[in-house]
Amino acid sequence: MTPASSILAVGSELLGTTRLDTNSLFLAGELEAIGIRVVRKACVGDDWDDLLAELAFALSRAPLLVVTGGLGPTEDDRTKEAVAAFLGRGLVRDEEILERLRERWRKRGREMPAVNAKQADVVEGAVVLPNRRGTAPGYLLEDAGRTIVLLPGVPWEMKALFTECVLPHLTRGGTPAGVHRRVLKVVGLGESAVEELVRPVYEAHREHDVTILAAAPGEVQLHFSARGTAAEASTVLDALEADFRAAVGPALFGRDDETLEGVVGRLLLDSGLTVALAESCTGGLIASRLTEVPGSSAYFLGGAVTYANAAKVAFAGVSPETLARHGAVSEEVAREMAAGARRLFGTAAGLGVTGIAGPGGGSPEKPVGTVHLALDVAEGPGRHERLVLPGDRSMVRRWTTSAALEMIRGWLIERGDAE
């Protein structure tokens, strides 16, 4: 088992102002899961001397090197050439790869450009990793106890090649012990509030790797990792999850790939209930999050974006008197918007949101970040929450969407418990 590895991304565009090497995030996770630490990573352009120097240095720091990019057909693509030069090996044209490339072009009714033939050149002694998603194959080379993996830079191709061809090679000695991860997601609490809640279990699990992370406005994540085989790690992670779930309580809404809108959607589907919205300061953001979920039309009937006061009266059933007496940003208006949405769309629940997202519009009594959320339901008095949120316009709006979805979730959970 290789204990340490490094990652090298090749491409001058990665040294500019717009592009980052995101491939390394995927590779780090995959390598960690089979017990291989990533000790460093680097990006380099297509300069020949720079490329050779990076290869030599990377392999002096760790015996496994994963290189992405620079396998294309242009003059600037010379990862293979540099590796061949570094190892003192030749490049050989592979007739089988060449035929496959030509076939690819023929299928699209075109002749392969001569320049693409270069992609059929193989470093002597390399294992060719067939790329079913693109033209450039990957390569695996072993030399004096070191392993060099060459992968295309296109993420979609790189991921398939790594999973299908590289992982089996790296794990051929058996099921490896590695680092496995789990993420638990918490809504509506700040980082320090979550820290407070989990302190006792955190202390009890000192030997495990736990990180608390502010992931998005209104969402905090707990990141766990455990070493071992997938099965061993799973046992540890399950125990951690159980303890932290108990400590955090109902604000913990999901894990790993689950989203808050997905969780709310599933609860609505399961209960057969429907919702409608009346949004002011969020201007459609809550609706757009709900409708990110395929099939959301089964439980989300619609919403009104009532940005202007007149629209609040006309389309959310808010009375002009309430507006005049309490102002647009008030509990009363939020409650009337919620009731209006429920009545107008004929849903089980209606949610109303009004607030001051900023940068203008604040006052000493109602500073920027003041938001009123209300939920109107048939069976009871409904819910109301007043928030005073930190941050800029975008942050206030995003935090509010999480709080709104959480209000719907709270209602559904309580309703389910009561049944």
Next chain:
Amino acid sequence: MTPASSILAVGSELLGTTRLDTNSLFLAGELEAIGIRVVRKACVGDDWDDLLAELAFALSRAPLLVVTGGLGPTEDDRTKEAVAAFLGRGLVRDEEILERLRERWRKRGREMPAVNAKQADVVEGAVVLPNRRGTAPGYLLEDAGRTIVLLPGVPWEMKALFTECVLPHLTRGGTPAGVHRRVLKVVGLGESAVEELVRPVYEAHREHDVTILAAAPGEVQLHFSARGTAAEASTVLDALEADFRAAVGPALFGRDDETLEGVVGRLLLDSGLTVALAESCTGGLIASRLTEVPGSSAYFLGGAVTYANAAKVAFAGVSPETLARHGAVSEEVAREMAAGARRLFGTAAGLGVTGIAGPGGGSPEKPVGTVHLALDVAEGPGRHERLVLPGDRSMVRRWTTSAALEMIRGWLIERGDAE
């Protein structure tokens, strides 16, 4: 003038699965603008040997090294210590920094923890760069023709330190020639359509660096760069911009930091006109883009998210007959939604959108990605567009928002021209 530089980000979290070194994007732009190429960049954890090896290698590749991170108060923060060891220099406690640190803590009514005193240690001979946004100062070291800059990893602190302290040092020889950038933004055309349009001017400007980039669903960007002083580059970029604007035509909506929703908002403000929406497949996304702009309440009165067919009838004034005869995804329904939005909100224009975002709901006649957009206005027959968009649900929805904003923009431009 230093011709070449490299960037090193220190922190074990940068080798994991979630965090990328985004500081390097800012640094690359700043360095390029004063004529300093970035030839490589790397990330390393807090292992002592790894850190020393990275410093030595980086300085062997370029005489200027910018290091970010590892200046905090914990045991894992040892960038300064490693640089001192690498240069064979000592660390000296700086009483002035120490007093400033203590003062910072006192102001918050707290005693400085003993561990923070470490942040007052300075590598012998280093220039201290005061950090007005945080606790850890930056440092600048010169040694045998090489320059090492140490900056905190927090972007907000790092940027201020670089701009205020490092740039003046690097440019002390005079106004330097460097690489300056400009971005032009195009909506509603694919990458290859833009390529086709600009080919003649592209050929005429072969000596300049021009890149065409698919930036977001529905948006293509042209990236230009030019060498010289800021003034020299500006002349070149202005000429490039004029030629490419002429070649692309009206689909070119803005440059650099301008957004499509911002441009549409400004046109609406200037004309004193108002809009309202009726959205189906985009489920509030168009409204949320319009309302990202502060002050949008002046021209965006509201919208209806009519996800269910019943809602299209009740809140967008679509007739049940039209729905029955043409189906929810049709030109007729889009036009009735647009007219309904305009009538209900009393705006100058109403925009209606209906489509199939997927993954379900497609048919041979109306495949997933089919979208109808319509704009209803008082002064004429309005507009309609049928799109068949590629990609998944998220892509179709995002592309549609750009097409919708572009439809409003097209109307406003034509109206302005007619006046």
